[in-house]
Structure formats: C-alpha cells, structure tokens
Amino acid sequence: MKLSKTEEQLMQHLWKLEKAFMKDILEQYNEPKPATTTIATLLKRMTDKGYVSYATFGKSREYYPLIKKEDYFSNHLNGLIKNFFNDSASQFASFFTKETNLSDTELKDLRKIIDQQIKDNNK
Amino acid sequence: MKLSKTEEQLMQHLWKLEKAFMKDILEQYNEPKPATTTIATLLKRMTDKGYVSYATFGKSREYYPLIKKEDYFSNHLNGLIKNFFNDSASQFASFFTKETNLSDTELKDLRKIIDQQIKDNNK
DNA sequence: TTTTATATTCTACATTTGTAGAGTAATATT
DNA sequence: AATATTACTCTACAAATGTAGAATATAAAA
Numbered sequence: 001m002k003l004s005k006t007e008e009q010l011m012q013h014l015w016k017l018e019k020a021f022m023k024d025i026l027e028q029y030n031e032p033k034p035a036t037t038t039i040a041t042l043l044k045r046m047t048d049k050g051y052v053s054y055a056t057f058g059k060s061r062e063y064y065p066l067i068k069k070e071d072y073f074s075n076h077l078n079g080l081i082k083n084f085f086n087d088s089a090s091q092f093a094s095f096f097t098k099e100t101n102l103s104d105t106e107l108k109d110l111r112k113i114i115d116q117q118i119k120d121n122n123k
Numbered sequence: 124m125k126l127s128k129t130e131e132q133l134m135q136h137l138w139k140l141e142k143a144f145m146k147d148i149l150e151q152y153n154e155p156k157p158a159t160t161t162i163a164t165l166l167k168r169m170t171d172k173g174y175v176s177y178a179t180f181g182k183s184r185e186y187y188p189l190i191k192k193e194d195y196f197s198n199h200l201n202g203l204i205k206n207f208f209n210d211s212a213s214q215f216a217s218f219f220t221k222e223t224n225l226s227d228t229e230l231k232d233l234r235k236i237i238d239q240q241i242k243d244n245n246k
Numbered sequence: 247t248t249t250t251a252t253a254t255t256c257t258a259c260a261t262t263t264g265t266a267g268a269g270t271a272a273t274a275t276t
Numbered sequence: 277a278a279t280a281t282t283a284c285t286c287t288a289c290a291a292a293t294g295t296a297g298a299a300t301a302t303a304a305a306a
Contacts, residue, residue, distance in 0.1 A: 004263055012206065022283055035266050040284060042264085059272050060283055073207050074222050080203070081223075083135065084196050090229035093219070097236050099197050100204075106213035107241050113220050114234050121227050127293055145253055158296050163254060165294085182302050183253050 001049045010042050011051065011065060011072070019064040021057075124172045133165050134174065134188060134195070142187040144180075 003011060013028040014020060025039055043063060046052040054061040085091040102110065126134060136151040137143060148162055166186060169175040177184035208214040225233065 006264065008206070034264090036283070037267070037285090038265050041266080044285085045263090069207070070218070070222070073218070076203070076207075077219070077222070080199070083131070084192070084199075089223040089225055090232060093223075093225065093229070093233045094236050095193070095196070096200070096216070096219070097233070097240055099193070099200070100212040100216075102212055102216065102240070104241060104244050106216070107237050107244070109213060110216045110220070111234055111237050111241075113217050114230050114237070117220055117225070118227060118230050118234075121230070129294065157294090159253070160255090160297070161295050164296080167255085168293090 003046065003049065003051060007042055007046050007049075007051075010039070010046065011069075014052065014063060014065045015069040019055075019062050021060055021062055025063070126169065126172065126174060130165055130169050130172075130174075133162070133169065134192075137175065137186060137188045138192040142178075142185050144183055144185055148186070 010025070013025055017024055017028070022036065022039065025043075026033055026036065043052060043054075047054070051065065051067055052063055053066050054063045081087060081089055081092045085095065097107075097110075133148070136148055140147055140151070145159065145162065148166075149156055149159065166175060166177075170177070174188065174190055175186055176189050177186040204210065204212055204215045208218065220230075220233075
C-alpha cells in the first residue's frame, strides 16, 4: 500500500535522520508543529503499511525506515513515467530537459553523466 | 485542488481524446469497466476542481480538459523534485539517468537534446 | 409510439486521510 | 515523594476518495 502525502513527508524526515525518537521527529517540523498524537498516528499507520519499524528503548521507540529513499522514489517515478509518457523513459527524459530550466553547468554535468552511462553500457 | 489518482487516470483519457462524450470515455477503460455513474461522479468532481469543462450537445455533453498535460505534469514533477531532491533538478537528473535503464540509443538521443538545450541557452 | 439504451443528478456508503483529545504509563524534575 | 513531561494507545471525527444504485430525462431503435 502506498504512503499518503503527509506520511511521505514524515518518511522524508526519517530518511534524513535514519533513525529517530518521537522528539527528534517533532523537531523536524516547522511551526505550527503537528500534535504528538498526530505523528504517533501516522507512525502507526506507516508501520502497518510496512514502511517503518522501530526498536524499543525502555519506554519509547526509535523509529527507522524500512525502505530506501531511492527505491521508494524509483517506483514513484516509474509510475509517473508509465502514466504520463506511455512507459517511455526517453520520452520523459526529453520532456524533462526541455521543461526544467537547467543551467548551463547543470546541463553539462548531466551530459557528463550520460556519457559515462553510455560508456558503462558498452562495457 | 489536486486531482486524485482515479481522476488523474480519467484526465489521461481526456488528454488523449482531446474531447469526448461519456461513451467515448467509457470505451477507454478496460474490463471491468467502471459504472457510468462512477465516471459521471468523477467528471463532476473534476469540473468542480476546475480541470474539466464541457460543451452541451443536445442532451449530452462533450467533455474536454482545461489543463494541458504538459503543464499538469510540470507541476507534478516540480513537487517531486522539491520533495525528493532538495529542489535540485540536476540532482534529480543524475538520479534519473542512473536509475532508469535507458538504452544506448535513448541515451544518445537524450544527449542530443541536451546539446541542443545548451546551444539554445547560449543564444 | 412503445421500448430500450444513455447520460445526468442525487443520494449513499465504506475506506482512507488529516488531525488531535482523553486516558494511561513511564520517566524526568523539583 | 510529588509533580510535570513525554510517548503511546484508543477513540473520534470531518473531509476526501472510490464506487455505484435509484430516479429521471431524453434520444434512438423497433
């Protein structure tokens, strides 16, 4: 099952912290911070969904993500690509470079990465 | 207000058809097709949200999207990038080229696009 | 014109999501 | 030890979402 928007946000914090107690998580939020119970509810739901686990330390818990950000994102992206670009990553790529205003440096960096990729592919 | 998942799917069909009557829309769905009323509900919600409009033709309506797929997608993508890559498109690009398995040809095409972009930027 | 297929509106309802209070247990502070 | 703080569970509830039946109007087919 997928994460909802707010759950995803919480995930971001967990990915950043790697592992965190309730108070660490709360710290990550900007004013107006959500109620502790709200976070607790989200954490429980995320645990149920299989995205989060925790280690019990005395009375409280240290939460940590069960999925790597990269993996989660990969799926996400694949869904997007499938939906919007007939499952064609290259079509997406082309759209992407046109629509996102990358600076010259960024574009050159990107080209470098691509060249590297081509090289790797042929190895 | 954003579109939900199913609404987004319906949008895809509208984008593809450009304009469509109820029956054209239903045709787009695979078995098991949703009930007509389900589509009707979605269309109404989407109309309320400002994504869809229609022309009345006698008894029924020809629906059409009010937003271009590209624009809608652009926002979408920007959200993603913001969330997952600290608002850095280039960071995203790099992730993208690494994670998506583009073929050699696709990569070369992409490089071509990038070169073109660089050229355009400096014009 | 009687029957049938279609489109639309209204109503409904279960599930998911966003948010948090009340209650309780454990821990830290005075 | 008495009190305040913190984390957690349970319960709740409004809004959004997914899905569709009932009723109605209308147009198409027989």
